[in-house]
Amino acid sequence: MIHHAQVQFVHPKTKEEVAQVLADAIAQGKTVSLRGGGNCYGDTPLNDGGLVLDMAAMDRVLSWDKSTGVAKVEPGVTIEKLWKTTIEDGYWPAVVPGTMKVTVGGACSLDIHGKNHFALGSFRDHILSLDLLTTSGDFLHCSREENAEVFSGVIGGCGLLGCLVEIEIKLKKVSSGQVEVEPIVVESFHHLVEEMERLAPESDYLVGWHDGFAADNKLGRGLIHRAKHPQVASSDFFDVKKQGLPSTLLGVVPRSWMWCGLWFFLNKPGMRFINYLKFLSGKRNERKGAHLQALAAFHFLLDYVPGWKKSYKPGGLIQFQSFVPKADAARVFGELVTLCQAKGMPPYLVVTKRHLETESLLPYAVDGFSQALDIRVTRSNHSRVTAMVREMEDIVFAARGRFYLAKDGIMTAESFRRYIDESHLVAFQTLKKRLDPASILESDLARRLGLN
Numbered sequence: 001m002i003h004h005a006q007v008q009f010v011h012p013k014t015k016e017e018v019a020q021v022l023a024d025a026i027a028q029g030k031t032v033s034l035r036g037g038g039n040c041y042g043d044t045p046l047n048d049g050g051l052v053l054d055m056a057a058m059d060r061v062l063s064w065d066k067s068t069g070v071a072k073v074e075p076g077v078t079i080e081k082l083w084k085t086t087i088e089d090g091y092w093p094a095v096v097p098g099t100m101k102v103t104v105g106g107a108c109s110l111d112i113h114g115k116n117h118f119a120l121g122s123f124r125d126h127i128l129s130l131d132l133l134t135t136s137g138d139f140l141h142c143s144r145e146e147n148a149e150v151f152s153g154v155i156g157g158c159g160l161l162g163c164l165v166e167i168e169i170k171l172k173k174v175s176s177g178q179v180e181v182e183p184i185v186v187e188s189f190h191h192l193v194e195e196m197e198r199l200a201p202e203s204d205y206l207v208g209w210h211d212g213f214a215a216d217n218k219l220g221r222g223l224i225h226r227a228k229h230p231q232v233a234s235s236d237f238f239d240v241k242k243q244g245l246p247s248t249l250l251g252v253v254p255r256s257w258m259w260c261g262l263w264f265f266l267n268k269p270g271m272r273f274i275n276y277l278k279f280l281s282g283k284r285n286e287r288k289g290a291h292l293q294a295l296a297a298f299h300f301l302l303d304y305v306p307g308w309k310k311s312y313k314p315g316g317l318i319q320f321q322s323f324v325p326k327a328d329a330a331r332v333f334g335e336l337v338t339l340c341q342a343k344g345m346p347p348y349l350v351v352t353k354r355h356l357e358t359e360s361l362l363p364y365a366v367d368g369f370s371q372a373l374d375i376r377v378t379r380s381n382h383s384r385v386t387a388m389v390r391e392m393e394d395i396v397f398a399a400r401g402r403f404y405l406a407k408d409g410i411m412t413a414e415s416f417r418r419y420i421d422e423s424h425l426v427a428f429q430t431l432k433k434r435l436d437p438a439s440i441l442e443s444d445l446a447r448r449l450g451l452n
């Protein structure tokens with residue numbers, strides 16, 4: 001969230017309008033990038049000096065079948081609109097990210113994961129079919145049976161192979177609109193790995209939070225939130241209104257003002273204090289045991305603070321999310337946090353998850369764990385952050401780890417080639433040449449990493 005670009009926005013409302021924009025772009029020799037909700041942390045939807053097709057206005061739910069749990073949607077439908085359409089029938093999207101503002105098109109294009117990657121896979125595993133508009137004006141219907149190679153490449157293809165115009169997705173039947181959430185204290189990253197491995201077979205969701213300021217023998221201390229769908233079915237919370245995030249904090253402070261409070265604490269002493277308090281309150285909550293929480297409240301924590309990105313201004317933040325095989329994850333995560341602390345740039349937020357290997361032309365997840373570190377970027381520390389990230393990448397690559405393009409903003413083409421398999425890249429570029437021979441679909445990320 002440190003990127004800027006000069007672009008010309010276009011807001012198509014129909015697939016025919018998208019086709020027209022692409023045809024005009026070819027005629028005028030312009031490049032085009034695709035944008036969903038603009039929630040990625042890096043520059044995948046940006047296209048400096050070119051056009052950006054904002055897909056947000058194509059946001060119709062075309063059909064919803066409550067007997068099968070299958071929805072057909074336009075790409076600009078957000079995860080929020082999707083669950084609000086289906087929850088009253090007892091269905092929830094099988095994979096959701098940490099914000100419900102993400103669009104289904106954006107979720108497909110980066111093949112997002114949720115807190116249940118270890119159990120239900122990534123977004124691709126729940127897509128039944130896609131309709132793709134290529135830059136030559138062809139509409140391709142793609143599924144595991146039809147145009148299977150395109151289907152597989154487009155999911156996770158960073159919006160560079162064609163424009164998704166319709167998506168058919170299978171949702172998950174849930175027993176209740178709430179989950180049972182259990183906080184579990186962990187004393188280190190080794191403890192986290194052990195506990196997540198132990199809990200995974202009996203859990204629907206697992207996510208770790210860690211105190212980014214704790215060092216030495218407290219390094220990695222934190223909490224796992226483990227959630228399960230209740231065994232006893234109840235339709236009480238299938239009511240959309242009961243899923244809503246509260247509009248005020250403590251019944252007083254409007255949610256829209258909360259980012260100002262966050263801004264006040266967004267410095268090293270403030271965040272050290274917040275991390276410490278969160279760990280203490282987690283310990284207390286562990287003693288209280290499991291509690292019920294609405295599905296939306298459990299999944300979309302950051303949506304509690306609308307406009308939270310403003311609190312990082314001026315400047316911004318990068319999220320350094322590495323994916324590391326099981327055997328080395330705890331050691332690597334400890335080394336990364338220690339390095340940030342030693343450089344005087346401790347992570348303000350540290351989140352860990354359990355993953356499985358992802359099948360994709362540009363894969364990111366491995367059978368192991370990920371750690372996401374939020375690092376504040378200011379005008380004065382920008383070059384120091386970049387230099388530190390290069391050192392952090394070395395630690396991750398030495399353990400055969402990978403990165404996630406949805407979160408990346410500063411990797412170089414050289415670093416990218418250190419983890420991406422050459423054969424994957426060639427297969428991606430071959431498919432790109434077939435579907436977009438004039439390379440109309442471009443982005444700042446594609447240029448930075450030499451993807452096209």
Ligand SMILES: Cc1cc2nc3c(=O)[nH]c(=O)nc-3n(C[C@H](O)[C@H](O)[C@H](O)COP(=O)(O)OP(=O)(O)OC[C@H]3O[C@@H](n4cnc5c(N)ncnc54)[C@H](O)[C@@H]3O)c2cc1C
Nearest residue numbers: 036037038039040097098103105106109112113158159164
């Ligand atoms: C607070 C927060 C929490 C998050 N939590 C998670 C998480 O838990 N797990 C996770 O995996 N990610 C997470 N993310 C990242 C986010 O899910 C991804 O970056 C997602 O791709 C963003 O989707 P978007 O709709 O905002 O699309 P954008 O960010 O606008 O674009 C993302 C990509 O989709 C492409 N695209 C958009 N529309 C189309 C289309 N119609 N056809 C083809 N390509 C298209 C764009 O070109 C771009 O490459 C989080 C982000 C935030 C801000």
